[in-house]
Amino acid sequence: MEVLSSRIVLRPSDPERTHAFYGETLGLAVYRQFPGGKVYFLGNGLLEVSGRGEEGERRGLALWLQVRDLSDALAELALAGVPIVRGPRREPWGLHEAWIADPDGVRIVLVEVPEGHPLRSDPR
Numbered sequence: 798m799e800v801l802s803s804r805i806v807l808r809p810s811d812p813e814r815t816h817a818f819y820g821e822t823l824g825l826a827v828y829r830q831f832p833g834g835k836v837y838f839l840g841n842g843l844l845e846v847s848g849r850g851e852e853g854e855r856r857g858l859a860l861w862l863q864v865r866d867l868s869d870a871l872a873e874l875a876l877a878g879v880p881i882v883r884g885p886r887r888e889p890w891g892l893h894e895a896w897i898a899d900p901d902g903v904r905i906v907l908v909e910v911p912e913g914h915p916l917r918s919d920p921r
Contacts, residue, residue: 803842803843804836804842804843804844804845805839805842805843805844805845805860806845806847807844807845807846807847807850807899807901807903808847808848808849808850809846809849809850809899809900809901810849810850810900810901811900811901812834812846812847812848812849814900815846815899815900815901816835816846818899818900819837819844819846819899820835820837822874822877822878822879825837825838825839825844826838828843831847833847833848834846834847834848835847839860839862840862840863844860850901858903858904859903859904859905859906860903860904860905860906861906861908862905862906862907862908863908863909863910864907864908864909865909866909867885867893867894867895867907867908867909868885870907871885871895871907874897879897880897880898881895881896881897882896882897882898882904883895883896887911891911891914891915892908892909892910892911892914892916893908893909893910893911894906894907894908894909895907
């Protein structure tokens, strides 16, 4: 199988509220817009928010978003009124993580990769 492109697709219970969260609160830039949805830039990926979903469809789904500075990101989100689901901590695998959630409860893992972590290493 050859994969040419990919994106995560969310079907929110309240599209307007979810677009406001991703577009305004998180400040994600719009990649493209179409009737009934938008696709947002998500680092080196894409997030499509379109249509309308049913409650409970998102079990087990989480978005992993790497940020430059976790403390700064959390302070910015607190000012915007976004509740912190789980505060920042260093995980056993060495990453600094905190959790927030979108309006439908989709967990968003905010990750800071600290200096010296293998994800920052140049394997060459």
